Amino acid sequence: MQRGKMGANGEFWAILPLLMVLLCVSYLSSAMEFEANQTAVLVVDASPESARKMPDNMFGIFFEEINHAGTGGLWAELVSNRGFEAGGPETPSNIDPWSTIGDESNILVSTDRSSCFIRNKVALRMEVFCDDEGPYSCPAGGVGVYNPGYWGMHIEEGKKYKVIMYVMSKDTMKLLVSLKSSDGSTYLSGDTIRADASKVADWSKLEIILVSGGTNTNSRLEITTTKKGVYWFDQVSVMPMDTYKEHGFRKDLGSMLENLKPGFIRFPGGSFVEGEWLRNAYRWRETVGPWEERPGHFGDVWKYWTDDGLGFFEFLQLAEDIGASPVWVINNGISRHDQVESLGILSFIQDTLDGIEFARGDSETNWGAVRTAMGHREPFQLNFIAIGNQDCFKQNYRGNYIKFYSLIKASYPDIKIITNCDASSHELDHPADLYDIHVYASASDMFSRVHQFDRVARAGPKAFVSEYAVIGRDAGRGSLHAALAEAGFLIGLEKNSDVVEMASCAPLFVNDNDRRFNPDAIVFNSWQQYGTPTYWMQHFFRESNGALFHPSILQCSSSPSYLAASATTWHSSEDGNNYLRLKIVNFGNAVVNVKIIVAGLQASINSSGSKMTLLTSQYSMDENSFTEPTKVVPVSSMLPTAGTNMDIILDPHSLTSRDLLLDSTNSYRSAI
Numbered sequence: 127m128q129r130g131k132m133g134a135n136g137e138f139w140a141i142l143p144l145l146m147v148l149l150c151v152s153y154l155s156s157a158m159e160f161e162a163n164q165t166a167v168l169v170v171d172a173s174p175e176s177a178r179k180m181p182d183n184m185f186g187i188f189f190e191e192i193n194h195a196g197t198g199g200l201w202a203e204l205v206s207n208r209g210f211e212a213g214g215p216e217t218p219s220n221i222d223p224w225s226t227i228g229d230e231s232n233i234l235v236s237t238d239r240s241s242c243f244i245r246n247k248v249a250l251r252m253e254v255f256c257d258d259e260g261p262y263s264c265p266a267g268g269v270g271v272y273n274p275g276y277w278g279m280h281i282e283e284g285k286k287y288k289v290i291m292y293v294m295s296k297d298t299m300k301l302l303v304s305l306k307s308s309d310g311s312t313y314l315s316g317d318t319i320r321a322d323a324s325k326v327a328d329w330s331k332l333e334i335i336l337v338s339g340g341t342n343t344n345s346r347l348e349i350t351t352t353k354k355g356v357y358w359f360d361q362v363s364v365m366p367m368d369t370y371k372e373h374g375f376r377k378d379l380g381s382m383l384e385n386l387k388p389g390f391i392r393f394p395g396g397s398f399v400e401g402e403w404l405r406n407a408y409r410w411r412e413t414v415g416p417w418e419e420r421p422g423h424f425g426d427v428w429k430y431w432t433d434d435g436l437g438f439f440e441f442l443q444l445a446e447d448i449g450a451s452p453v454w455v456i457n458n459g460i461s462r463h464d465q466v467e468s469l470g471i472l473s474f475i476q477d478t479l480d481g482i483e484f485a486r487g488d489s490e491t492n493w494g495a496v497r498t499a500m501g502h503r504e505p506f507q508l509n510f511i512a513i514g515n516q517d518c519f520k521q522n523y524r525g526n527y528i529k530f531y532s533l534i535k536a537s538y539p540d541i542k543i544i545t546n547c548d549a550s551s552h553e554l555d556h557p558a559d560l561y562d563i564h565v566y567a568s569a570s571d572m573f574s575r576v577h578q579f580d581r582v583a584r585a586g587p588k589a590f591v592s593e594y595a596v597i598g599r600d601a602g603r604g605s606l607h608a609a610l611a612e613a614g615f616l617i618g619l620e621k622n623s624d625v626v627e628m629a630s631c632a633p634l635f636v637n638d639n640d641r642r643f644n645p646d647a648i649v650f651n652s653w654q655q656y657g658t659p660t661y662w663m664q665h666f667f668r669e670s671n672g673a674l675f676h677p678s679i680l681q682c683s684s685s686p687s688y689l690a691a692s693a694t695t696w697h698s699s700e701d702g703n704n705y706l707r708l709k710i711v712n713f714g715n716a717v718v719n720v721k722i723i724v725a726g727l728q729a730s731i732n733s734s735g736s737k738m739t740l741l742t743s744q745y746s747m748d749e750n751s752f753t754e755p756t757k758v759v760p761v762s763s764m765l766p767t768a769g770t771n772m773d774i775i776l777d778p779h780s781l782t783s784r785d786l787l788l789d790s791t792n793s794y795r796s797a798i
Contacts, residue, residue, distance in 0.1 A: 163716065163717045163718060163719050163775075164682065164683050164684045164714070164716050164717070164718045164719070165682070165683045165718065165719045165720070165721075166680060166681060166682040166683065166687075166689055166718055166719070166720045166721075167680070167681045167720070167721045167723070168678060168679075168680050168681075168691050168708070168710070168720055168721070168722045168723070169678060169679050169723045169725065170676055170677075170678040170693040170708065170722070170723070170724045170725065171676055171677050171678065171725055171726050172676050172693065172695070172706060172724050172725065172726050172727040172728075173725070173726025173727075173728070174726075174728060175726075176676065176677055176726070177674040177675065177676055177695070178623070178624060178674065178675045179672065179673075179674055179675075180620065180623040180670055180671070180672060180673050180674070180675050180694070181389075181623060181626075181627050181628065181671070181672070182389060182671055182672040183389035183390045183450075183451050183627070183628050183671060184389055184619075184620075184623060184626075184627070184628060184629065184667075184670050184671045184672075185388065185389055185616070185628075185629055185630070185664065185667045185668065185670055185671060186388040186389045186390030186391055186392065186450055186451075186453075186628060186629075186630045187383060187386060187388040187390070187391050187392070187450070187630050187631075187634055187647075188391075188392040188393075188396075188592055188593060188630040188631065188632050188633070188634055189391060189392065189393045189394065189395065189441070189634050189635070190393075190394070190395030190396055190397070190398050190632065190633055190634070191394060191395050191398045191408075191425055191428065191432060191436075192395065192397075192398060192428045192633050192635075192636075192642060192643055193428075193633060193635060193636035193637050193640050193641060193642050193643060193646065194276060194430065194637035194639070194640040195633065195634065195635035195636070195637070196432070196436040196635075197276070197430070197431075197432040197433065197435075197436065198275070198276025198277070198637055198640075199276075199376065199379065199635055199637050199650060200375055200376055200379050200380070200436065200444075200635060201374060201375065201376070201435050201436035201440070202365055202366055202369045202374055202375060202376045202377075203363060203364070203365055203374075203433070203435050204275045204276075204279045204280075204287075204347070204364040204365065204366070205273050205275060205347060205362055205363055205364050206223050206273060206274070206275055206276050207221065207222065207223065207224065207273075207431065207433070208273075208361055208362050208363050208433055209241075209243075209246050209248070209360060209361050209418075209422060209433055210224070210237055210248045210249060210250050210359075210360065211246050211248050211421065211422050211431075211433070212422070212424075212431035213237065213248070215239075215247070215248060217236070217237045217238050217239055217248060218236045218237050218238075219237045219248065221235070221237060221250060223273060223274055223275075224250070224271050224272070224273050225271065225272055225273075225274075226269075226270075226271055227267075227268075227269055227270045227271060227272055227310070227348065227350055228256075228264075228265065228268075228269030228270070231255065232254065232255050232256040232264060232265070232269045233252065233253065233254055233255065233256075233269040233270070234252075234253045234255075235250065235251070235252050235253075235271060236250075236251050237249065237250055237251065238251050238358075240294075240358060241292075241329075241360045242292065242328075242329035242360070243360065243361070243418060243419050244419070245412070245419055245420070245421040246360075246361075246419070246420070246421045246422065248360075249358050249359065249360040250271070250358065250359045250360065251356065251357075251358055252270065252271060252356070252357045252358070252359065253355075253356045253357075254269055254270075254351055254353065254354050254355055254356075254357070255354065256269060256352070256354060257352070257353060257354040258300075258352040258353055262354075263352075264351075264352040264353075267310075267350060268302060268350035268351050268352040269350060269351065269352075270301075270302075270348060270349045270350030270351055271348075271349055271359075272306075272310070272346045272347060272348045272349070273346060273347045273362070274308060274346045275345075275346065275347070275364075275652065276637070276639070276652065277637070277639040277651065277652055278308055278343060278344035278345060278346075278652045279305070279344075279345040279346060279347065279364070279652065280342075280343050280345070280652040280653035281305050281314050281315075281338045281340075281341065281342050281345040282338060282341050283338055283339065283340050283341045284337070284338065285337070285338055285366060285367070285368060286335055286336070286337050286366070286367040286368070287305065287315070287335070287336045287337075287338065287364055287365065287366055287367065288333065288334075288335055288363075288364070288365050288366075288367055289303055289333070289334050289335075289336060289347075289362075289363070289364050290331065290332070290333050290361070290362075290363045290365075291303075291331075291332050291349075291359055291360075291361065291362040291363070292329050292330065292331055292332070292359070292360045292361050292362075292418070293326055293329070293330055293332055293357065293358065293359055294326055294327070294328060294329045294330065294357070294358040295321075295323065295326045295327075295355055295356060295357045295358065296323055296327060296355070296356060297323050297353070297354070297355030297356065297357075298320075298321070298322055298323050298353065298355070299319065299320065299321045299322075299323070299326055299351075299353070299355070299357065300318065300319070300320050300351055300352070300353045301318070301319045301349055301350070301351050301357075302316055302317075302318050302319075302348070302349075302350045302351065303316060303317055303318075303319060303334060303336070303347070303348070303349055304316030304317075304336075304347075304348045304350070305336060305338060305345055305346070305347060305348075305364075306345060306346055306348055307342050307344065307345055307346070308342075308344040308345060308346055310346070310348065312340065312342060313339075314338045314339055314340045314342060314345060315336040315337055315338045315339055316336065316348075317334045317336060319332055319334070329358075329360070335367070343652060343653040344652070347362070347364050349362070361417075361418040363417075370447065371447045373440070373443050373444070373447060374435070374440065375440075375444060375447075378650075378655055379635070379648065379650060379655060380444070380447070380448070382648055382655065382657065382661070383444075383448050384447075384448045384449075385665070386661075386664055386665065386668055387449070387668040387669070387671070388448060388449075388450045388630075388668075389450060389451060389628070389671040389672075390445075390450050390451040390452070390453050390510070390628055390630070391441070391444065391445045391448070391450040391451075391452060391453065392453040392455060392512065392592055392630055393441040393445075393452070393453070393454065393455065394408055394438075394441060394455065395408070395455065395515075396455065396515040396516065396592075396593065396632075397427040397428075397462070397515065397516075398425055398427055398428065399455050399456070399457050399514075399515055400427070400457060400460065400461045400462055400514070400515055400517070401425070401426055401427060401457075401461045401462070402426040402427055402461060402462045402463055403426060403461050403462075403463055403464055404457075404459070404460075404461045404464050404465075404466070406423060406424055406425065406426040406461075407457045407461055408423070408425075408457065409423075409457075409477070410437070410438040410456075410477075410481045410484075411438075411477065411480065411481070411484075412434065412437075413434040413436075413437025413438050413439070414437055414438050414439050414484065414496060414497075414500065415496060415499075415500070417433075417435050420433065420434045420435070420437065421434075422434050427462070428642055429642075430640070438481065438484065438485075439484075439497065439500050439502070441454075442485055442502075442506040442508065443502065443506075445506070446506060446507075451507065451509060451510065452485070452506065452507070452508050452509075452510070453510040453511075453512060453544075453592075453628075454481070454485075454508060454510065454511055454512065455512040455514075455515055456478045456481070456511060456512065456513060456514070456530075457474065457514070458471070458474065458513050458514040458517065458523070458526045458527060458530055459471045459474045459522065459526050460514055460517045460520050460522065460523060460526065465520055465521065465522050465526075466522065466526070467522055467525075468522055468525030468526050468529060471522075471525075471526045471529055471530075472529070474526075474530075475529060475530055475533050475534075478511070478530065478534065479533065479534065479537060480492075480493050481493075482508060482511070482534070482537075482538060482541070484496060484497050485497070485505065485506045485508040486505045486506065486507075486508055486538070487505065488505065489503055508541070509540065509541055509542060510541070510542050510544065510560075511534060511541055511542070511543055511544065512544040512546075512562060512590075512592070513526075513527050513530050513531070513543060513544065513545060513546065514526075514527070514546050515546065515562075516546055516564065517546045518545070518546040518547035518548070523546065523547075524547075524555070524556055527545060527546075527556060528556055528557075530543075531543050531556070531557055531558070542559035542560055543557075543558055543559050543560075544558065544559065544560040544561065544562050544590055544592075545558040545560070545561050545562065545587070546561075546562050547561060548561060548562075548563050549561040549586060549587055549589075550563060550578075550579065550582050550589060553583075553586065554586070554587065558587045559587055559588075560587050560588055560589070560590040560627055560628070561587050561588075561589060561590065562590050562592050563589055563590070563591055563592070564591075564592065564593040564594070564632075565578075565591060565593070565594040565595075565615070566593070566594070566595055566596075566597050567596065567597070568596065568597075568598055568599075568600050569596045569600035569601075569607050569608055569610075569611035570600075570611070572594075572596050572608075572611040572612060572614070572615050573610070573611040573614040573615065573688075573690070573711075573713050575614075575615050575618060576614045576615060576617060576618035576621075576690045577618060578615075578618060579618065579619065579622035579625055579626055580618075580621075580622060582622065582625050583625075584624060584625055588625055588626060588627040589625060589626045589627065590626075590627055590628045590629070591619065591626065591628070591629040591630070592628070592629075592630055592632075593630070593631070593632035594612060594615060594629060594630075594631055594632065595608075595612070595631055595632050595633075595645065595660075596608035596609075596611050596612055596645070597644075597645075601644055601645040602644070602645065602747055602749055603641075603644055603645055603649075603658070603749055604644070604645040604646065604647075604649070604658025604659060604660055604749050604750065605645070605659065605746070605747045605748065605749050606659045606741075606742070606743050606745075606746055606747070606748050606749070606758050606779060607746040607747050607779070608645060608659070608660060609658070609659035609660045609662070609663040609741070609758075609781070610659075610663070610711055610712075610713050610746070610779060610780070610781055611713060612631065612660060612663060613663050613666065613667075613690070613709075613711045613781045614690040614711045614713055616629065616667055617690040617691065617692045617709060617711060618690065620667075620670060620675055620692045620694065621675070621677075621692060623675055631647055631660060631664065633646045633647070634646065634647050634648060635647070635648050635649075635650065636648070636649050636650075637650060637651065638650065638651045638752070639651060645658055645660060646658065646660075647660050647661040647664070648661055649750075649752075651752070654752055654755075656750050656751070656752065656755035656756075657750065657755075657759075658749065658750055659741065659743075659748075659749070659750065659758045662741055662758065662759050662760050663741060663781060665760060666709055666739070666741070666760070666781060666783050667709075669694070669696040669698075669705075669707065670694055670696070672696075673694040673695060673696040673707075674694060674695040674696075675692070675693070675694050676693040676694065676695065676706075677693075678691060678692065678693050682718075684714075684716075688712060688713040688714030688716075689710060689711065689712055689713070689714075689718060689720075689776075690710070690711045690713070691708065691709060691710040691711070692708075692709050693706065693707070693708050693709075693724075694706075694707050694709075695707070695788070703735070703787055703788070704729070704787075704788040705736075705785040705786060705787055705788060706724070706727070706731075706785070706786040706788055707783055707784070707785050707786075708722065708783065708784045708786070709781070709782070709783045710776060710781075710782050710783075711780075711781050711782075712776040712777065712778060712779065712780045712781075712782075713779070714778060714779075715746070715778045715779065716778055717775060717776065717777065717778060718775070718776040718778075719773065719774075719775055719776075720773070720774050720775075720776055721771075721772070721773055722771070722772045722773075722774060722784075723770065723771055724770040724771075724786075725770070727770060727788075729788040729789055730788070730789045731768050731769055731770065731786045731787065731788065731789070732768075732787040732788070732789045733765065733766055733767065733768040733769060733787075734764075734766065734787075735787035736764070736765040736766075736768035736784070736785060736786045736787045737762050737763060737764050737765050737784075737785050738762065738763055738764075738765045738782065738783070738784050738785075739760045739761070739762045739782070739783045739785070740760065740761050740762075740763075740777070740780060740781070740782050741758065741759070741760045741761075741780065741781040741782075742758075742777050742778075742779055742780035742781070743757065743758045743779070745779075746778075746779040765784060765785075765786075768784065768786045768787070769786075772784075
């Protein structure tokens with residue numbers, strides 16, 4: 127096909143309807159040998175005149191503290207309820223999951239409010255009645271307490287673990303701190319701490335490094351003694367020293383996030399930010415500063431305690447580590463069951479302004495100095511603030527929002543403000559840079575939404591699809607069927623990237639021991655992890671951020687169509703080359719023969735450097751699991767037939783991408 131100017135208003139697109147009819151008739155005739163198969167024609171206009179740059183942050187990730195995603199997950203802390211605060215501020219209180227080693231005749235364990243930390247006063251008091259000599263000798267191994275972590279601690283042979291604890295005793299102290307199997311029978315590592323009473327009469331910080339002599343996926347921390355006395359403990363921590371970029375994140379999970387190349391990360395959640403009641407809502411300032419001094423809080427929406435070791439600072443650090451723009455969801459004075467009237471909202475706004483100063487202020491500002499003291503002198507690049515979560519219908523939302531918007535913009539005019547109110551069907555009655563929209567649907571409904579934004583007004587704030595997911599029976603625990611429906615939806619977002627700024631699936635993580643929401647992108651337990659088909663589907667879109675979108679027309683022989691396709695040009699930072707990526711979803715259960723025509727391309731295609739990637743499986747409801755973590759994953763192969771005119775066969779229930787290597791020097795020619 128002759129190359130020339132074939133832009134959106136050029137001759138090519140003027141005659142395209144007739145051309146499509148001729149192509150379909152011709153292709154249907156030539157495809158008679160595939161009687162059982164459906165046929166389609168995809169025509170792509172790759173001319174520079176018709177290309178449109180997609181947003182740099184188009185596809186990202188959404189983190190919520192749900193399913194023990196952070197506590198006992200992404201955050202690598204191994205001790206559960208490390209500060210003994212989970213039972214509440216009143217004592218005596220429940221110390222779950224801590225348990226006692228030894229019977230009641232030898233040891234008494236309780237809580238009191240003797241801690242040296244002002245914001246978390248609860249400490250553990252352990253009184254030992256037996257001794258290492260005399261008539262009341264302790265049993266072999268001593269008595270004490272143990273912590274099983276979050277459904278077992280994963281301890282690896284040869285790895286180092288930093289143990290920190292605060293202790294106090296009026297007696298000479300001899301403690302054995304050890305890592306053992308869940309039943310205490312297998313010793314992995316340990317060290318003995320000895321101190322005179324004069325050294326620990328007041329609260330003292332103890333720190334030791336344990337090197338494990340074995341591997342056990344279901345381990346526990348033990349603190350035992352054979353010496354009579356009264357001991358107090360608080361803020362007991364065990365952290366692996368090998369973490370993602372040495373910032374405290376679990377290495378395997380952090381790497382999985384990085385591999386998605388997210389343009390942004392929305393945090394710390396949706397409903398988690400609101401709380402069932404405001405008294406339990408997330409408050410950023412309680413999550414910064416030294417980890418020992420953070421009070422933690424009960425997330426009453428998802429019904430578990432978090433010590434907030436993964437706090438505001440850590441989220442900002444994670445965004446920086448994975449190269450994503452932080453999108454901070456703030457509480458706007460509204461929870462699920464109570465809310466603050468607009469006349470009393472200024473303190474909430476000031477709290478948000480202080481948080482922005484923490485992230486962006488220089489080290490001379492009040493909150494910038496706190497960030498600097500935590501080890502990050504340079505400001506973080508916080509440019510997006512989401513005001514609340516799914517609150518548009520609440521009585522005080524608009525009044526509160528307008529005050530937040532005005533006062534944030536007055537101090538930080540460059541920050542983009544995101545409203546909860548959907549502007550896709552009607553004009554907003556308040557200013558906003560972006561509007562948040564959530565899409566949860568069945569698989570068929572999700573796939574049909576490929577056209578959801580086709581008729582949205584092209585002026586006004588852009589859409590932020592901050593939560594999308596196939597739910598219900600179609601989803602299973604993360605099915606291929608769901609992933610393909612979501613892929614079709616994302617192709618629709620690419621086509622409408624002039625009015626859609628960002629998108630992220632939800633939820634991101636699930637601890638297999640606490641499945642409160644299905645499906646999720648990444649599944650893990652204490653020692654292993656895998657990506658669901660939705661996770662792998664997102665790999666097909668990770669090069670779309672900042673890419674050039676090329677318009678295309680897809681004509682199918684069947685109605686309704688179960689195909690969705692898009693074309694983008696992207697630059698690889700790995701090999702320095704440019705590629706034309708053609709993505710096609712076949713959501714149906716039939717094989718489809720597709721003729722692909724690429725027009726207006728200003729570069730040759732190097733067929734020897736092009737490749738195809740395919741995501742499919744034998745059954746559409748297939749899922750990955752710990753026993754079969756790679757059952758549904760993308761498979762890549764070289765594409766020697768790459769060119770501007772290709773006949774391809776699409777497997778049923780599949781997502782395919784063809785990356786055509788572009789050579790602007792014209793030293794290579796396409797195969798066709």
